[in-house]
Amino acid sequence: MTCDHCGKQVPDAVFCTNCGAHQGLAGDAIAAQERPQHFAAHPGEHVSQPSVLSTLFPHLGHQKLHEFRTAFLLGVATIVVLVATGLIVAALLVSIFLVPTLYLVSLYEAQVYRNEPALVLGATLVGGIILGLVVTVLADHIIGISLRTSTGPILGYTVLLPVIQLIVMPLPALVLRSRPQFGETIDGLVFGVAAGLGFSIAESFVHYSRVIADEGVQTNSASWIYPMVSLAVLVPLMHGSTAGAIAATLWRPSRGGSGRWVSYLGIPMALIAVVAFYAGGHILVSHDTAPLLVLFFQGAIVLSVIVYIRHLVHHALLEEGRDLGYRAIVCAHCHHHVMAAGFCPSCGAALAASPRRETGAAPVAVVAADATAGART
Amino acid sequence: MTDVPPDASMGSGLTPPAPADYAGIALPSSLDATGAGDAQFAASASPSSYLPPGYMVPGSSPYLPPPPSGTARLHRTGHNGVIAIVSAILIVVGSAGAVYAALHTGGGTAITGSVPANVPVTGSSIPTAPPAPASTDTVVTPFATVFVPNGFSVTDQGSDYIVLTPDGAGDEAVGVQAEPLTSTTTDAELDQALLAGDRQNGDPSAAFCKAKPATSTQVVGSGGDIAAHAISVCENVTPTGGAAFAAEDGYVDAVAKGSDGKYKAVFFEILAPIGQYQAFANSLPAALFTQTVFTDASPLP
Numbered sequence: 001m002t003c004d005h006c007g008k009q010v011p012d013a014v015f016c017t018n019c020g021a022h023q024g025l026a027g028d029a030i031a032a033q034e035r036p037q038h039f040a041a042h043p044g045e046h047v048s049q050p051s052v053l054s055t056l057f058p059h060l061g062h063q064k065l066h067e068f069r070t071a072f073l074l075g076v077a078t079i080v081v082l083v084a085t086g087l088i089v090a091a092l093l094v095s096i097f098l099v100p101t102l103y104l105v106s107l108y109e110a111q112v113y114r115n116e117p118a119l120v121l122g123a124t125l126v127g128g129i130i131l132g133l134v135v136t137v138l139a140d141h142i143i144g145i146s147l148r149t150s151t152g153p154i155l156g157y158t159v160l161l162p163v164i165q166l167i168v169m170p171l172p173a174l175v176l177r178s179r180p181q182f183g184e185t186i187d188g189l190v191f192g193v194a195a196g197l198g199f200s201i202a203e204s205f206v207h208y209s210r211v212i213a214d215e216g217v218q219t220n221s222a223s224w225i226y227p228m229v230s231l232a233v234l235v236p237l238m239h240g241s242t243a244g245a246i247a248a249t250l251w252r253p254s255r256g257g258s259g260r261w262v263s264y265l266g267i268p269m270a271l272i273a274v275v276a277f278y279a280g281g282h283i284l285v286s287h288d289t290a291p292l293l294v295l296f297f298q299g300a301i302v303l304s305v306i307v308y309i310r311h312l313v314h315h316a317l318l319e320e321g322r323d324l325g326y327r328a329i330v331c332a333h334c335h336h337h338v339m340a341a342g343f344c345p346s347c348g349a350a351l352a353a354s355p356r357r358e359t360g361a362a363p364v365a366v367v368a369a370d371a372t373a374g375a376r377t
Numbered sequence: 378m379t380d381v382p383p384d385a386s387m388g389s390g391l392t393p394p395a396p397a398d399y400a401g402i403a404l405p406s407s408l409d410a411t412g413a414g415d416a417q418f419a420a421s422a423s424p425s426s427y428l429p430p431g432y433m434v435p436g437s438s439p440y441l442p443p444p445p446s447g448t449a450r451l452h453r454t455g456h457n458g459v460i461a462i463v464s465a466i467l468i469v470v471g472s473a474g475a476v477y478a479a480l481h482t483g484g485g486t487a488i489t490g491s492v493p494a495n496v497p498v499t500g501s502s503i504p505t506a507p508p509a510p511a512s513t514d515t516v517v518t519p520f521a522t523v524f525v526p527n528g529f530s531v532t533d534q535g536s537d538y539i540v541l542t543p544d545g546a547g548d549e550a551v552g553v554q555a556e557p558l559t560s561t562t563t564d565a566e567l568d569q570a571l572l573a574g575d576r577q578n579g580d581p582s583a584a585f586c587k588a589k590p591a592t593s594t595q596v597v598g599s600g601g602d603i604a605a606h607a608i609s610v611c612e613n614v615t616p617t618g619g620a621a622f623a624a625e626d627g628y629v630d631a632v633a634k635g636s637d638g639k640y641k642a643v644f645f646e647i648l649a650p651i652g653q654y655q656a657f658a659n660s661l662p663a664a665l666f667t668q669t670v671f672t673d674a675s676p677l678p
Contacts, residue, residue, distance in 0.1 A: 011438060011439035012438070012439075013438075013439045017439065061451075061452075063452075064452060064454075064459065067454075067457060067458075067459040067460055068459055070460055071459055071460045071463040071464065074460065074463075074464060075463065075467055078467060078471065082471060082475075087471075087474070087475045087478060088478070089474040089475070089477055089478035090470075090471040090472070090473075090474030090475040090478065091471075091474070092474065093470045093471060093473065093474035094467050094470055094471045094474070097466070097467065097470050098467065101463055101466050101467065102463060105454070105459055105462055105463060108453060108454075109452065109453050109454050109459065111453065140548075207622075208622070209622075211613065211622055211623050212474070212477070213652070224613075227613075328441055328444070330444060330451050332451060335451070336440060337440070337441040337442065337443055337444055338439045338440055338441060339439050339441060340439070345439040346439065346440070355451070355452075355453075
């Protein structure tokens with residue numbers, strides 16, 4: 001059939017395998033072509049759905065994503081138990097490593113690094129850790145601490161330092177920008193997130209090194225639960241998502257297409273988010289706001305960055321998935337064995353957001369026919 | 378074996394398979410095998426009308442039979458492998474932390490020690506440690522003339538407070554402060570107010586350090602020596618920006634009376650990580666306490 005939108009001859013299926021447009025919705029161009037109901041990395045979700053895992057782990061299919069979600073919840077439950085039993089140091093370490101460990105396993109599972117794991121992990125995670133150590137130690141020495149609420153340190157920690165972090169965190173990922181095999185926007189996102197999580201590990205270690213070194217088994221650990229939730233969930237997600245957003249924005253080869261407005265918003269969005277996260281959180285704390293509300297406030301900011309990333313990635317996948325060659329794949333999302341180009345014709349998932357391995361094989365008949373066609377020409 | 382649903386193997390003919398009804402995936406009418414789409418599909422079923430270039434095999438559809446054996450598996454980790462791997466890593470990390478904490482039962486549970494060695498004790502005018510070399514650096518503020526020890530710098534200052542930190546960085550700091558009081562009239566009440574402030578502004582679990590009861594001492598006001606308390610609060614300090622550490626927050630605090638007859642709090646605050654507090658406090662020269670003079674502060678009658 002001819003695709004309603006790109007005009008190419010494509011297999012008769014729900015989605016155009018060339019441009020990803022939803023077929024049969026010719027009367028509604030936006031619903032069909034931009035398909036906001038079907039996030040290109042996870043077609044079962046709306047683009048604006050604030051789903052953290054399917055955004056920051058875009059290469060995982062439904063089944064694996066469910067496993068990661070379960071592992072994450074188990075990790076959080078472990079932290080709560082450790083805090084409740086007074087094992088603060090253990091809880092701290094689990095909090096620091098929970099999200100980065102999940103991400104490392106996801107990189108392995110989807111083989112996002114292709115055949116260069118040492119290069120990618122060294123540049124992103126290790127690079128992020130090194131930069132995180134340098135920036136955090138220097139910041140603590142330069143800005144210092146204050147015994148009371150005073151303007152200098154507050155501005156330093158809530159505005160200046162987050163902005164510096166925002167500039168520094170994506171740098172390790174951007175080193176890979178020139179590698180031809182990592183030319184897609186979604187690569188920039190994943191590498192940026194990995195660098196941000198590396199930064200988060202180092203920052204948390206520096207910040208809590210005193211506690212790790214000095215804290216024994218605590219009997220009064222109730223007050224630790226809020227800092228621990230922030231450490232385990234909010235801080236790594238904030239660092240990972242903002243670094244990923246900036247890396248993905250800078251990664252995009254062009255600023256054209258239907259999503260050009262999204263590209264321009266990346267850096268301003270990240271800037272506003274980090275300042276709101278830290279400065280807004282500080283203002284709330286200084287006005288005696290309940291800690292739970294502060295966590296909700298900061299969580300809402302993280303989710304706003306997540307939603308932005310989804311729009312950025314969605315448009316990038318739709319634009320970059322065009323005009324790719326056909327090959328047989330097993331779709332990581334719907335598990336159909338299909339002949340596809342840029343998108344799974346069955347569920348509409350962008351193949352760029354699939355594991356980076358060949359998972360299908362052309363049936364004998366097709367291979368034979370191709371060989372015959374090749375011989376004729 | 379690659380995980381492929383049975384319906385995927387049905388699609389090698391012209392008739393498309395009945396696709397699974399996955400959540401969120403709408404089916405176009407041409408694939409709706411049970412509805413009116415059948416007729417429409419049949420009418421437009423010429424292979425050349427829909428098969429893409431490079432896929433010109435009459436009778437094929439996008440759906441292929443299961444991939445042959447030997448094809449790469451869809452997932453690199455097995456069923457629930459992710460949960461197993463992540464759990465194993467976190468168990469190792471958490472166990473290491475628990476063992477380390479058990480072997481290094483630090484300050485949170487057993488605080489011992491005394492007030493800063495060089496804080497003047499009531500009835501004794503002789504510091505317990507030799508005085509540090511005299512500093513020529515004195516800072517005059519609206520609330521006090523503050524002695525700045527050698528090796529310290531003023532890192533923060535306001536109309537009613539000043540913060541001194543040792544050169545070369547670190548988490549140690551000394552504050553000198555004065556502020557008006559409304560209802561507090563005794564040193565004991567001031568102790569409680571300072572603890573409440575720490576709880577409100579930092580760690581809700583902050584508490585007076587065990588084995589460190591309040592000690593009587595004195596500070597110097599423009600109207601003479603003022604009876605004071607030396608107390609220690611143990612807490613987790615999380616400065617803005619998240620640089621958290623277990624700390625001891627020592628106060629040498631007094632209720633003084635101004636020339637207008639109103640009460641005011643005058644105090645030193647000594648903050649350091651819990652493991653370094655005693656050494657840091659003891660390193661403070663006696664002159665910090667004896668040569669810092671609070672302005673317009675007299676002992677209570």
